Amino acid sequence: MLDRGGFGRDGAAMIPVADPPERIRLADAQDLLAGFKARFQLPAGVIYLDGNSLGALPKATPERLRRTLEEEWGGDLIASWNKHDWIGAPARVGAKIARLIGAKPSEVVVADSTSVNLFKLLVAAMGVQGGRRVILTEPDNFPTDGYIAEGVAGLLNGCALRTAPAAELEAAIDDDTAVVLLTQVHYKTGRRWDMERVNDVARRRGALVIWDLSHSTGAIPVDLGGSGAELAVGCGYKYLNGGPGAPSYLYVAERLQSRLASPLSGWMGHAAPFAFAPNYQPAPGVARFQCGTPPILSLLALEAAVDLMLEADMAAVAAKAEALSDLLIAEMASACAAHGFALITPRRFADRGAHVAFAHPHAYEICQALIAEGVVGDFRAPDALRLGPAPLYTSFCDVWRAVQTLEAVMQRRLWDRPDYRTRARVT
Amino acid sequence: MLDRGGFGRDGAAMIPVADPPERIRLADAQDLLAGFKARFQLPAGVIYLDGNSLGALPKATPERLRRTLEEEWGGDLIASWNKHDWIGAPARVGAKIARLIGAKPSEVVVADSTSVNLFKLLVAAMGVQGGRRVILTEPDNFPTDGYIAEGVAGLLNGCALRTAPAAELEAAIDDDTAVVLLTQVHYKTGRRWDMERVNDVARRRGALVIWDLSHSTGAIPVDLGGSGAELAVGCGYKYLNGGPGAPSYLYVAERLQSRLASPLSGWMGHAAPFAFAPNYQPAPGVARFQCGTPPILSLLALEAAVDLMLEADMAAVAAKAEALSDLLIAEMASACAAHGFALITPRRFADRGAHVAFAHPHAYEICQALIAEGVVGDFRAPDALRLGPAPLYTSFCDVWRAVQTLEAVMQRRLWDRPDYRTRARVT
Numbered sequence: 001m002l003d004r005g006g007f008g009r010d011g012a013a014m015i016p017v018a019d020p021p022e023r024i025r026l027a028d029a030q031d032l033l034a035g036f037k038a039r040f041q042l043p044a045g046v047i048y049l050d051g052n053s054l055g056a057l058p059k060a061t062p063e064r065l066r067r068t069l070e071e072e073w074g075g076d077l078i079a080s081w082n083k084h085d086w087i088g089a090p091a092r093v094g095a096k097i098a099r100l101i102g103a104k105p106s107e108v109v110v111a112d113s114t115s116v117n118l119f120k121l122l123v124a125a126m127g128v129q130g131g132r133r134v135i136l137t138e139p140d141n142f143p144t145d146g147y148i149a150e151g152v153a154g155l156l157n158g159c160a161l162r163t164a165p166a167a168e169l170e171a172a173i174d175d176d177t178a179v180v181l182l183t184q185v186h187y188k189t190g191r192r193w194d195m196e197r198v199n200d201v202a203r204r205r206g207a208l209v210i211w212d213l214s215h216s217t218g219a220i221p222v223d224l225g226g227s228g229a230e231l232a233v234g235c236g237y238k239y240l241n242g243g244p245g246a247p248s249y250l251y252v253a254e255r256l257q258s259r260l261a262s263p264l265s266g267w268m269g270h271a272a273p274f275a276f277a278p279n280y281q282p283a284p285g286v287a288r289f290q291c292g293t294p295p296i297l298s299l300l301a302l303e304a305a306v307d308l309m310l311e312a313d314m315a316a317v318a319a320k321a322e323a324l325s326d327l328l329i330a331e332m333a334s335a336c337a338a339h340g341f342a343l344i345t346p347r348r349f350a351d352r353g354a355h356v357a358f359a360h361p362h363a364y365e366i367c368q369a370l371i372a373e374g375v376v377g378d379f380r381a382p383d384a385l386r387l388g389p390a391p392l393y394t395s396f397c398d399v400w401r402a403v404q405t406l407e408a409v410m411q412r413r414l415w416d417r418p419d420y421r422t423r424a425r426v427t
Numbered sequence: 428m429l430d431r432g433g434f435g436r437d438g439a440a441m442i443p444v445a446d447p448p449e450r451i452r453l454a455d456a457q458d459l460l461a462g463f464k465a466r467f468q469l470p471a472g473v474i475y476l477d478g479n480s481l482g483a484l485p486k487a488t489p490e491r492l493r494r495t496l497e498e499e500w501g502g503d504l505i506a507s508w509n510k511h512d513w514i515g516a517p518a519r520v521g522a523k524i525a526r527l528i529g530a531k532p533s534e535v536v537v538a539d540s541t542s543v544n545l546f547k548l549l550v551a552a553m554g555v556q557g558g559r560r561v562i563l564t565e566p567d568n569f570p571t572d573g574y575i576a577e578g579v580a581g582l583l584n585g586c587a588l589r590t591a592p593a594a595e596l597e598a599a600i601d602d603d604t605a606v607v608l609l610t611q612v613h614y615k616t617g618r619r620w621d622m623e624r625v626n627d628v629a630r631r632r633g634a635l636v637i638w639d640l641s642h643s644t645g646a647i648p649v650d651l652g653g654s655g656a657e658l659a660v661g662c663g664y665k666y667l668n669g670g671p672g673a674p675s676y677l678y679v680a681e682r683l684q685s686r687l688a689s690p691l692s693g694w695m696g697h698a699a700p701f702a703f704a705p706n707y708q709p710a711p712g713v714a715r716f717q718c719g720t721p722p723i724l725s726l727l728a729l730e731a732a733v734d735l736m737l738e739a740d741m742a743a744v745a746a747k748a749e750a751l752s753d754l755l756i757a758e759m760a761s762a763c764a765a766h767g768f769a770l771i772t773p774r775r776f777a778d779r780g781a782h783v784a785f786a787h788p789h790a791y792e793i794c795q796a797l798i799a800e801g802v803v804g805d806f807r808a809p810d811a812l813r814l815g816p817a818p819l820y821t822s823f824c825d826v827w828r829a830v831q832t833l834e835a836v837m838q839r840r841l842w843d844r845p846d847y848r849t850r851a852r853v854t
Contacts, residue, residue, distance in 0.1 A: 041501040050505050057501040065492050065724070073671060074468040074484040077803060078477050086671055113719025115693030116543060123582070139705065144694035144719065147707040151692035155550070157584055235720070244500060244513055244723035265578035266542030267571035276808055278566065280574040292540025292571065293662070295725035296671035297492070376504060381703055 014045070014373050015408045020400045027327070027396035032313075033320050036392040039308055040241075047398045047405075049377045052215060052355045052388030055241030055305070064304040065297060086296050090268070091287060093303045096310060097240075097249045101213060101232070102223035107251050110236070110299060111290045114214060114248040115144045116264070117233040120289055121250060122152045122179060124260040125208045125231060126159060129178035132206070136172055137181040139163040140188075145212055149181055166191065170201050177207040184222070185215035185353030188380045190345040192220065192352050196227035203228065214238055218309055219354035219391065221318045230256055239354070239390055240309065242302030247295060252286050266291035309392065317391045321354035324389035324399055328356050331403040339410040344384060355388030365415040366406070372420050373409060375402045441472070441800050442835045447827045454754070454823035460739055460747050463819040467668075474825045474832075476804045479642060479782045479815030482668030482732070491731040492724060513723050517695070518714060520730045523737060524667075524676045528640060528659070529650035534678050537663070537726060538717045541641060541675040542571045543691070544660040547716055548677060549579045549606060551687040552635045552658060553586060556605035559633065563599055564608040566590040567615075572639055576608055593618065597628050604634040611649070612642035612780030615807045617772040619647065619779050623654035630655065641665055645736055646781035646818065648745045657683055666781070666817055667736065669729030674722060679713050693718035736819065744818045748781035751816035751826055755783050758830040766837040771811060782815030792842040793833070799847050800836060802829045 028034055040056045042048055048056060072080040081087045095105035111117060122135065133156075135149050146161075153161040164172035173180060180202050185192050195211065202209045211232040216222050218239030224232055230253045236246030252260060261282060267273045268290035271281040282288035309317075326349065335341055341358040360366060360383060367379040377387040389399055414420050455461055467483040469475055475483055499507040508514045522532035538544065549562065560583075562576050573588075580588040591599035600607060607629050612619050622638065629636045638659040643649050645666030651659055657680045663673030679687060688709060694700045695717035698708040709715035736744075753776065762768055768785040787793060787810060794806040804814040816826055841847050 041497065043502055043504070046504075048504055054500075054505040054508075056504065057496060062493060062496045062501075065496060066489060069484060069489045069492060069670075069728075070468065073481075074489075075470055077470070077473075077475055077483070078481040078805070079798075079803075080671070081481075112539065112543065113693070113722075115695075115719035116539065116691060119691055143697070143703045143705075146705065147692045147694055147697065150707045151690055154688075155582070155690050237720075243496075244507070245720040245726070247722060248719070261581075263578055263582050264543060264546055265574045266540070266546075267574055268542075270570070270574065276570045278570075278573065280577045292542035292675070293664075293672040295540075295674060295722045297728050298722035298725040299672070301496075301724055371506075376506075378505070 015405060015412075017401050017404045017408070020397045024396050024400045027323070031320065031396070032316055033391060034395065036308075036312060037395060040393045042393060045374050047375045047402050049375065049387040049389055049394065049402060051241070051390035051393070052219070052238050052386070053378060054237050054244055055239060055390065056393050058241055058305050058308045060308060061243065061301050061304045064300055068297060068300050089296065089299050089303065090290055090294050093299060093306060094249055094286070096303070096306045097217070099310060100217055100222070100306070100314060101234070101251065102225045103251050104225065104254060106285055107254055108249050109286045109289055110247050110249045110302065111268070111294065112248060113245070114212065114233050114235045115148050117248050117250040117289070118145060118148045118181070118210065118212070119152060120262045120264055121210050121231050121233060121252070122149060122181065123156065123263040125179045125210065126152070126156055127261055128259050129208065132176055132178035133158045133160055134176045135159065135161050135179045135181060136169070136177050136207070137161070137163055138166055138169065141181070142183050142187045142212065142214070145181060145183060170198065173202055173205045173207050175206065177205065180207050180209045181212070182209065183212040183215065185220065187215055188384055188386065189357055190352040190355050192346070192350070195229060199228040199230070215353050215355065218317065219321045221315070224251055229253065236302040240302065241305040243298060243305070245298065246302040247299050250286070250289055252289065257285050257288070262289050262291070264291040268292060268294065312392065320391040321389070322349040324391065324394055324396065325349065325352070325354050325356050327396060327399050328387060328389060328403065331400060332358065335403065335407050335410065341385070354391070355386055357384045357386045359383045360385060362415055366409060369409045369415040369420040370406060373405050373414070375405045442832060442839070444828050444831045444835070447824045451823050451827045454750070458747065458823070459743055460818060461822065463735075463739060464822060466735055467820045469820060472801050474802045474829050476802065476814040476816055476821065476829060478668070478817035478820070479646070479665050479813070480805060481664050481671055482666060482817070483820050485668055485732050485735045487735060488670065488728050488731045491727055495724060495727050516723065516726050516730065517717055517721050520726060520733060521676055521713070523730070523733045524644070526737060527644055527649070527733070527741060528661070528678065529652045530678050531652065531681060533712055534681055535676050536713045536716055537674050537676045537729065538695070538721065539675060540672070541639065541660050541662045542575050544675045544677040544716070545572060545575045545608070545637065545639070546579060547689045547691055548637050548658050548660060548679070549576060549608065550583065550690040552606045552637065553579070553583055554688055555686050556635065559603055559605035560585045560587055561603045562586065562588050562606045562608060563596070563604050563634070564588070564590055565593055565596065568608070569610050569614045569639065569641070572608060572610060597625065600629055600632045600634050602633070604632065607634050607636045608639070609636065610639040610642065612647065614642055615811055615813065616784055617779040617782050619773070619777070622656060626655040626657070642780050642782065645744065646748045648742070651678055656680065663729040667729065668732040670725060670732070672725065673729040674726050677713070677716055679716065684712050684715070689716050689718070691718040695719060695721065739819065747818040748816070749776040751818065751821055751823065752776065752779070752781050752783050754823060754826050755814060755816060755830065758827060759785065762830065762834050762837065768812070781818070782813055784811045784813045786810045787812060789842055793836060796836045796842040796847040797833060800832050800841070802832045
């Protein structure tokens, strides 16, 4: 019996799952990224397929935080801002993330949350779009993106928020469109926008595009520079493994930086933050999008995680994300046929991210039963079971075992048993 | 010779300082808060008088972070949001801070940075002030407060930022004044506003007041409810010891909460954040001023520090702040007379905070020499040496020794010696 940490039913054995077949074990044996799994602290016996919400803990992170606390803060106190370059962390970590998303080091900075950064870029973009007053987005974008856009529309004179379904979105970009706001990989369905194509259409029609990369970075190839992207934000958790509520990053293409003004004109975005000048003068580059003093503990945990990801080849990461999710879709085919799951994620990797979602009328209960059996995915209303393998710490055997467990849950109708349903605890 | 951690000149002995006289040692012996000093990790031989910028490290914090990382995130992964109530942390820590500032638990929430929170409250307050379009502040308020107000004025139609010197500020509150924005204790001079009086004047003239409590909380008595305060923000570092860039808190009096709308309408401020509803519906109480996912690591470090402060009696904390700063002013009298320092902080504690500032033409160099000698204060342009004793970890002997060291620095002209000046490293 496996040690399941906080998972599983109290005192109950988990469903026994057979050993993976040779072809699956071979895929792991040939995986160049296989060594990264040991760099994460994961509970024994748990297959974690929810890293697209909150990533796993890099083993280096606790020691990095201990050092920051005891040696830096505890030993050097306020001198740490210079001595340990805390003050440079937003630009330094931003420059590291830039390497993961095809940006220049001077185009990315870490600051605030994804929602706050979206607000900054939306207001800044509206400020240079003259008479164009429409923010265009998808109706089922990740909620906070829509909420923030709604807030901006309410705040700025004559600004309006419009939505168009994905299939009609390109056609809806018109002469009134100031900004198109899209999440590159949809949080639920996993559907992926063709970034280059949307950038092209928008540029020809005079609109700016803001990309939310939260479900992209660390999972699919992202090439902001190569695709002509102008503005982007992304969270520091999910595939980046920066920790719960890790600070967010934002990207502003170099050619736009001097034209855009952040509405959140805090001192960290000032050209000379320590001059204590009476008036606000924005910093020359992307640094102007910093605002207040950054939360150093959370920021340095993010840096430890980004440093780990930078050890991997990003093309290999994307290739493994494709292979893992392809395997998941293939192995789920029989479960789909026998137990009523419907794949709601596009099949081709070019059209999707690394996570895969299946609709099922009992998706919520099934998800809870899976968690009790040590396979952690998550439920997205109204009926989606979302499973997100992460290239750095999910093995091919993990994916295979997860599907075997799901089949057992369905065959034994565990999801309908009260002792499973009451164990549910996951967000 | 003392172990000075990262301080002092390499290989050089520090200035010997005599033992404090009986009256000083007696003050420590009678100090009911003396036991708190051992709850902080401070470098041996260092007298830290800059906690009004970045507080000291509570010894409980590293263990709290280790547990959050290894047991919560590492052990329970995403389930920690519920299982360890990460999701409740902004309200929970807010309710704890409420006890330090005379607010109800339901009136305070922790979120974002002080600058971002100021932006939210300024825009929200402007939104309920109808035709009143002026934000009134001091010309020499802490820079980021002024910068944020400048940004808000630029963003909102017809909104203007005006400043009035402290002596003329009350008279400047007129029928155009929408919001008065003041830092209760001035970051440099330490001058304290009479909160109740300003609230009264403003209310009678129809203006709202936003108080920045960053240099107040944990140092002077703050009674938001009793003084009729309606809006406030404050940082989590300084006297709260939450760590570098700790999240900030904001206060909205209960009677105003349902009328004010945050411009940063992120999902954490939604009435039902996990319902993923298509439209934004603000949470009923102060929770509507949350925005994105909170940085849990930094937030739980803040909680550990607030828990420690809650062990102390706040009246005793304020009384000790008064006694320490009174002693500092009294002991500095001879240095002022002999070495050209001028006290720029009001003498009476009712008129100031816990930190004390002295003007001197060589304040910068003197500050650096003091740091080399293990007494950490800081310099504020153009000519202020700022010394901030912290009631929880500064002893009366510390204050006495700090002044002795300063006198020695002046007598020996150490501040003018190149080997001292090149050691300078502090922000």
